Amino acid sequence: MAKIVFCEDDPMIRKLITAAMRDSGHDVRLAVDGEEGLALIRDTRPDLVFSDVSMPKLDGYQLGDALRASPDTAHIPLVFVTASVQRAQIIEAERHGGTGVLPKPFTMAELRKRVADLLPVGR
Amino acid sequence: MYAVAVYVALALSGTRAESIEILALVVACSVAAGIVAWRFATNMDVALRDTERSREELALVGRLSAGLSGPLSPTEVATQFLTAIKGLLPASVVASLLQYEETAESVRVLAQLGGPDASSAGAVYPVGAFPPVLRTRLIGERRSYVVDDAEAMPDWSTRAADFPVVATARSFAMLPLVSRSRLIGALALSDARPKAITRDQLQLVALLGQYVAGALHNALSIAEADSRADREAVVNRISQRIYSNLDPDAVVASALEELGAELGVSRVVLSGAGETGLTVLHEWAAPGVEPIGLGTQGSLPLSALAVREGRTIAVRDARTDARLADPTLGDRTLIDRGTLAAVATPIGLGGQVAGVLVLDQVGETRAWTSQEIRLLEGVARELRTALEAAQLLLARQRENQRMLALHRASTLIAAETDPTEVLREILEAAGTLLGRGSALLYRWDEHAALLRHAESIGAERNAPPVLRSGEGVTGQAFLTQKPVIVNDYATWEHALPSNRDAGWQAALAVPLIRAGQPLGVLTVRATNALARFDDEDARLLSLFGDQAVATLTTAELVEQQRRAVEQLEKLNSAKSNFVSIVSHEFRTPLTGIQGFSELMRDEDLSVVEMKEYAGDINKDAQRLNRMITEMLDLDRMESGQMTLNRERSDINAVIAEAAERLSANAGQHPIHVNCDPALPLIEMDTDKIKQVLLNLLSNAIKYSPDGGAITITTRVEGGMVHVLVRDLGMGIPPDSLEKVFERYSRLESGATRYIQGTGLGLPISRQIVEMHGGRAWVESTLGEGSVFQFTLPLVAVASV
Numbered sequence: 001m002a003k004i005v006f007c008e009d010d011p012m013i014r015k016l017i018t019a020a021m022r023d024s025g026h027d028v029r030l031a032v033d034g035e036e037g038l039a040l041i042r043d044t045r046p047d048l049v050f051s052d053v054s055m056p057k058l059d060g061y062q063l064g065d066a067l068r069a070s071p072d073t074a075h076i077p078l079v080f081v082t083a084s085v086q087r088a089q090i091i092e093a094e095r096h097g098g099t100g101v102l103p104k105p106f107t108m109a110e111l112r113k114r115v116a117d118l119l120p121v122g123r
Numbered sequence: 124m125y126a127v128a129v130y131v132a133l134a135l136s137g138t139r140a141e142s143i144e145i146l147a148l149v150v151a152c153s154v155a156a157g158i159v160a161w162r163f164a165t166n167m168d169v170a171l172r173d174t175e176r177s178r179e180e181l182a183l184v185g186r187l188s189a190g191l192s193g194p195l196s197p198t199e200v201a202t203q204f205l206t207a208i209k210g211l212l213p214a215s216v217v218a219s220l221l222q223y224e225e226t227a228e229s230v231r232v233l234a235q236l237g238g239p240d241a242s243s244a245g246a247v248y249p250v251g252a253f254p255p256v257l258r259t260r261l262i263g264e265r266r267s268y269v270v271d272d273a274e275a276m277p278d279w280s281t282r283a284a285d286f287p288v289v290a291t292a293r294s295f296a297m298l299p300l301v302s303r304s305r306l307i308g309a310l311a312l313s314d315a316r317p318k319a320i321t322r323d324q325l326q327l328v329a330l331l332g333q334y335v336a337g338a339l340h341n342a343l344s345i346a347e348a349d350s351r352a353d354r355e356a357v358v359n360r361i362s363q364r365i366y367s368n369l370d371p372d373a374v375v376a377s378a379l380e381e382l383g384a385e386l387g388v389s390r391v392v393l394s395g396a397g398e399t400g401l402t403v404l405h406e407w408a409a410p411g412v413e414p415i416g417l418g419t420q421g422s423l424p425l426s427a428l429a430v431r432e433g434r435t436i437a438v439r440d441a442r443t444d445a446r447l448a449d450p451t452l453g454d455r456t457l458i459d460r461g462t463l464a465a466v467a468t469p470i471g472l473g474g475q476v477a478g479v480l481v482l483d484q485v486g487e488t489r490a491w492t493s494q495e496i497r498l499l500e501g502v503a504r505e506l507r508t509a510l511e512a513a514q515l516l517l518a519r520q521r522e523n524q525r526m527l528a529l530h531r532a533s534t535l536i537a538a539e540t541d542p543t544e545v546l547r548e549i550l551e552a553a554g555t556l557l558g559r560g561s562a563l564l565y566r567w568d569e570h571a572a573l574l575r576h577a578e579s580i581g582a583e584r585n586a587p588p589v590l591r592s593g594e595g596v597t598g599q600a601f602l603t604q605k606p607v608i609v610n611d612y613a614t615w616e617h618a619l620p621s622n623r624d625a626g627w628q629a630a631l632a633v634p635l636i637r638a639g640q641p642l643g644v645l646t647v648r649a650t651n652a653l654a655r656f657d658d659e660d661a662r663l664l665s666l667f668g669d670q671a672v673a674t675l676t677t678a679e680l681v682e683q684q685r686r687a688v689e690q691l692e693k694l695n696s697a698k699s700n701f702v703s704i705v706s707h708e709f710r711t712p713l714t715g716i717q718g719f720s721e722l723m724r725d726e727d728l729s730v731v732e733m734k735e736y737a738g739d740i741n742k743d744a745q746r747l748n749r750m751i752t753e754m755l756d757l758d759r760m761e762s763g764q765m766t767l768n769r770e771r772s773d774i775n776a777v778i779a780e781a782a783e784r785l786s787a788n789a790g791q792h793p794i795h796v797n798c799d800p801a802l803p804l805i806e807m808d809t810d811k812i813k814q815v816l817l818n819l820l821s822n823a824i825k826y827s828p829d830g831g832a833i834t835i836t837t838r839v840e841g842g843m844v845h846v847l848v849r850d851l852g853m854g855i856p857p858d859s860l861e862k863v864f865e866r867y868s869r870l871e872s873g874a875t876r877y878i879q880g881t882g883l884g885l886p887i888s889r890q891i892v893e894m895h896g897g898r899a900w901v902e903s904t905l906g907e908g909s910v911f912q913f914t915l916p917l918v919a920v921a922s923v
Contacts, residue, residue, distance in 0.1 A: 010711055012743055016718040019736075033828075056828040083710035084703070105714035108721050 002119045003027045003046035007037030007063065008081070009055045017050075020108045024115065034058025038066050041073055048118050050102065053082045053093075064096035077118045081106070183207055187331065197222060197342040198244070201234035204335040208328050209236055215314050217292075220300075222308040222343065223262070226493035227437055230308070247490035249439045254279065254289070261299055265306055267329065270295040272317035294319040298329050302340035350494045357385050358501040372405070375506065379407035382482075382502050386495055389462070389485035390415065393470075393506070394426050395478045401426050404478065412485055415460060424452035426479035429467035433476070435496055437466040440488040464489035466496060468503045480506065525663050528552035529670070542678030543578070546671060550580045550645075553667040557631065557647045557660055564671060565590060565597050566635075566643035574601055574644060587621065595619040597644045600632035604641060606661035607632045612648075626650040631660055633668045637676060645671055708750060712743035719743075753883045760890040767808040767894055774844060774915070775802055777809060778835050781816035791830030792850075794820065798837040805844060805915055811891045812915070815899075818884035819848040819911045827852030831908070843897065843914040854905040863901065864889045888913070 004026050008014050014030050021028045029044060031037035035057040041049060049067070053060035060080050067073040077099040082089060085103040093101050102114055187207040195203065201220035212218065217237040221230040224247075232246045250258060260268040273279045273293045289295060292313030300307045310332045312320055361381045379391040389412045393405040401423050408414040415423075424447050429436045431452075438444045441463050464484035469476045480503040482495075529552075546564065554562035561581030565574040574590040574597060587595075593602040599617050600607045609615050612627040622630075632646040645668045649656070719736040722728070728736070759765040775798040782794045816835075823833045831851030838845050855863060864885050892899040892913040903909035 010715075012715040012739060013711065013718075015739065016715055016722075019722055020718065083707040083714075104710040105717040108718060108725065 001025055001027055002048065003029070003044055004048045004050070004115065005029045005031065005037060005041050005044065005046045007031045007034060007049070007051040007055060007060070009033055009052060013052075017111075020111055021115075024112065026115070026119075034060065034063040038063055041067065041076070042070075045072070046076060047120065048115065049076055049078045050081055051078065053080055053084070053089075061092065061096035064093075064098055068097035079114060079118065183210070184331070184334070187334070194345070195338075195342055197339055197346055198233050200335065200339050200342045204331070204339075205234050205236040208331055211327055212312070212324055213314065213319055215316065216294075216320060217313050219311040219313075220308060220339075221311060222339075223306050224493045225306070226435070226496050227491050229439070229490055231492075233308070247492070249490065251439075251444075257289070257297060261297055261309055262306065265299045265301055267299065267325075268295075268297045269325065274317065289313065291315065293317045296320060296325055298325075298332050300332055300336035300339060302336040305340065307336050307340050307343065351497070354494060354498045354501060357381075357498055358505060361385075361502055361505060375405045376407070378502060378506055379405055382499070383407045383409060386482060386498065388482045388489075390481075390483035392423075392426075392481040392483065393478055394423055394481070396430060396476050401430070401479060413461070423479070423481075424449075425465050425467045426481055427452045429469045429479050429481075430476050433469060435466065435468040435500060437491040437496060439464055439490050441465065461485040463487055464491070466491045466499060468496075468500050470503050470507050477507070525556060525666075528556055529666055542674050542681065545674045545678075546578050547580060549667055549670050549674065550578060553645065553647055553664060554580050557656070557664055559649055559651065559654070561648060563597065563646045563648075564635075564643060565601075565646070566675075567601065567641050574598060577643065585621070585625075587619070593617070595622065596630040596632045596648075597646045600634050600644045600646070601641060604634045604636065606634070606665060608656045608658075608661055610655050622648070629654045629656050631656040631664055633661060633665045635668050635672050635675075637672050642672055642675060705750070705754070709747060712747045712750075715743035716740050716747075753887060757883050757887050757890065760887065760894065765894075767811065769806045769808055771804040772807055772809045772812075773802070773804055774807070774812065774846070775800070775837060777813050778816055778837065778846070781813055781820055782835060785817065785820045785824065789824055789833075792824045792827060793832045795832055795834040797834055799839065802837055802839060802844060803917060805917055807895055807915060808891075812895075815888040815891050815913065816846075816848075818888045822884060822911070823848055823850035823852065823909075826850065826909070839917070840914075842917055844917060845912065845914050847910050847912040849908065849910045851908040854907055855901060855903040855909055856905055857903075860901055860903060864899065 004021070006014070006017050006028065008017065008030065009032055014032070018028065018030065029040055029046070031040050033056045034051070037049075037051060037055075038058060051060040051063055055063075058066070060082070064078055064080070067076060067078060074097075078097055079100045079102050080093045080096075080098045081102045081104060082093075083104040085101060090101055099118065100114065102110065187204065201222075205218050205220060208218065215237070217235065219235040220233045222233050223230050227247075228250045229247050230250065232244050232248075235244050250262060253261070257268055260266050270276065270279070270292075271294060273295055289311070292315065294312075294314040294317055296310075296312045298310045298312075300309055310328065312325075312328070314320060361378050375393055379393060382388075383391040389409050391407040392403055392415055394401040395404040400420060403415055403417050403419040403423070406414050406417060425436060425438060428446060428449075436446070438447065441447055460483070462483045462485055464487070465481060467479050467481040470478045470480055480499060482491075482499055550562040550564060554560050559581075561579075563579040563586055564577045566577040567573075568575050568589075571589075572592070574592065574594075576586050576588050576590075579586050590598045592598050595617060596607050596609050596612075596615075608629075608631050609618070610629045612618050612630055613623060618627070627648045628650055630646065630648040632644050634644055635642040645664060647656075647664060719740045723733055723736050756765065778798060779796060782796050786794050820833065820835075827833070827850045829852075833851075834847075834849045836847045836849070889899040892915070896916045897914040899911075899913040901909055901911045
């Protein structure tokens with residue numbers, strides 16, 4: 001069972017993720033903004049992080065910078081979940097430590113595939 | 124004695140003198156000496172009592188006429204004559220033959236016999252040196268003057284001091300020599316002894332004198348013709364120099380130099396006559412001589428005298444010349460400048476004295492010869508013609524320059540895109556042609572009712588920044604809306620003291636008018652004392668003014684267009700931003716709709732779960748719908764397509780309803796309602812005002828991420844209901860207080876881009892309030908919170 005952290009300020013999307021991941025067998029934790037997300041990640045050392053980009057207090061890019069800046073969290077795969085998936089945003093995501101981008105709206109299958117792809121084999 | 128008087132009277136009377144003169148001519152040109160002698164003897168038989176003596180005298184006349192028959196110079200004629208009469212007079216008598224020079228008002232000693240100093244031949248004496256009585260008798264009346272014993276006459280030697288031959292004599296006689304009505308000269312006889320010359324001797328000499336006058340006249344005429352030829356050669360040379368040059372300054376400069384060098388004078392000065400008197404316009408000074416100085420005014424006494432008299436005035440010795448003592452001629456005497464001798468001739472132009480040409484001799488007196496004077500007059504005439512021609516040429520050149528400058532200005536207007544640059548070029552052209560390199564442009568500030576300094580070139584850096592209408596020449600041109608010409612700036616009633624101090628002498632200003640509307644004033648000035656602006660200048664400056672107006676108009680149009688393009692670009696980029704962000708915002712509710720419906724389709728769900736997900740889908744769909752509605756609402760409001768459904772409502776009740784609706788999910792944001800219970804009902808569209816309140820409240824919540832109380836207050840103030848929504852959130856920077864009410868503005872701000880919504884809440888709220896006749900704005904302190912507020916009129920205002 002892998003630990004996965006989702007940072008998302010929209011309550012409806014948080015609820016959707018919870019529902020979609022309920023039967024995945026992973027330990028899914030939710031944060032409502034970047035600040036809460038960073039604390040949660042440092043606390044739980046998850047295997048994978050999904051983060052919205054536009055969030056209060058600490059946005060997704062700032063969160064990515066913070067994760068990459070610390071040796072304890074630098075290795076954790078980070079997927080940005082965003083509605084803006086133009087070339088400029090993808091480059092920007094990579095610049096801030098993004099392992100990949102999951103565009104909104106996403107299907108449950110896309111979400112699960114991304115989880116499966118990025119979790120270490122055997123976990 | 125009686126006989127002598129009778130003779131002299133006869134000799135000097137017209138008919139007698141003429142007959143003798145005709146006789147003299149005949150003698151001078153022929154060999155009929157005998158006939159002359161005979162006639163002479165016949166006429167004078169009363170005087171010639173002694174046969175022996177008459178024979179001697181006849182022989183003398185014969186010798187004289189023979190001696191004078193060849194072509195002789197005046198000096199040779201004089202010498203011949205004196206030699207001939209010497210035998211008739213006592214050996215101690217000094218005889219001088221004087222030539223009278225009318226132009227120079229002087230006498231020249233042609234020849235002299237006897238006396239201690241025989242070298243005075245060639246000397247020139249001013250007529251002023253003669254004792255007054257002699258001057259009157261000889262020159263005024265052309266009669267003889269005889270003194271038997273000068274000692275009997277009071278202060279004779281003092282009065283004749285300047286004329287040595289006269290001053291030292293006790294016996295003295297001066298006999299006029301007249302030929303063809305012209306006073307040719309005089310024969311002066313003097314002796315240190317009293318009564319040394321008898322009447323008989325005088326009589327005979329006078330007779331011979333009349334005879335020689337004709338010969339002398341002819342000789343002088345030939346000499347004059349020669350000298351005129353010489354003079355004309357000089358004048359021709361000078362005039363050739365004059366006409367070889369088209370620049371009037373160079374014309375005058377070369378003429379003055381040529382004249383100065385030819386005559387060996389110290390200075391040659393050309394003064395111009397203007398309204399303020401004479402001013403030195405051009406000057407040539409010999410090496411080592413201090414010039415008077417260009418622009419010198421009012422201290423040119425001799426020039427002033429020449430203007431007053433309207434003729435050439437020659438001064439041999441300025442120290443003693445009584446004419447220069449007149450204090451009205453000027454405050455500086457010639458001597459102050461070291462000038463001892465001078466001659467001035469007026470230059471006429473168009474029937475008026477235009478100037479004076481003066482020769483100065485510094486450090487020494489000088490007896491000006493008539494030849495020199497005529498040369499000066501000749502050059503003055505040439506100069507006048509040349510100046511006339513040069514003035515015409517200059518006017519032509521100026522006209523060409525004006526056309527070129529105007530053409531250049533219009534080309535610039537067409538080619539140059541920077542209006543400031545074009546304006547400067549126009550000022551440059553106007554300043555160069557009219558203002559001696561200086562020009563000013565003032566623009567009318569309608570709001571402040573002042574003329575504001577817009578642009579200037581040249582020395583006008585300290586131009587006043589603002590002028591009132593009527594102030595100075597610029598203000599006067601604005602006030603009258605007509606060109607204003609001021610040629611006496613120093614004494615002009617509206618003159619600005621600062622400009623007067625800056626040396627303004629003349630000024631010209633034209634109003635700038637566009638389609639009947641006053642735009643400003645274009646002004647040029649001159650600091651040169653002789654500068655004058657005329658109607659022609661005003662017309663030219665007006666043309667430049669038109670160019671300036673055209674430039675200003677173009678500049679304004681270009682600026683308008685630039686702003687319009689800028690606005691369009693801004694709007695365009697905002698719109699494309701909007702599309703991109705709105706589609707981004709749409710994707711959030713779409714994610715919910717898509718995700719929950721996918722779960723419902725693919726998962727095995729309980730009925731309860733199914734219902735819950737369907738409710739979530741419904742909420743997200745509503746959210747999406749709300750966003751679309753807001754966008755359309757704003758569009759309709761902005762295009763005036765939305766109308767208000769006014770009804771009498773209690774705004775306090777609407778506030779309470781909105782607060783209650785948001786309190787449910789306000790969480791850490793307690794909402795306090797602090798309303799004035801005495802508010803009257805007002806006419807409003809209740810739904811729209813509720814929308815405003817919901818917008819403001821949800822904004823207050825969204826922008827207070829750390830929580831904090833939200834307070835709504837109402838009160839009546841100045842006929843308006845005043846509603847305030849206070850939060851303790853992040854606040855708004857001062858430069859964004861207006862921006863937050865602009866459409867899509869939120870979308871441009873990085874700091875708040877995480878906040879959800881269409882970014883249209885505030886623009887919509889302001890639109891609604893303004894449609895009610897109220898006003899919406901925000902006050903804020905960064906980091907401490909914001910107070911959004913709006914007003915609604917108590918009395919309904921027609922929907923705008």
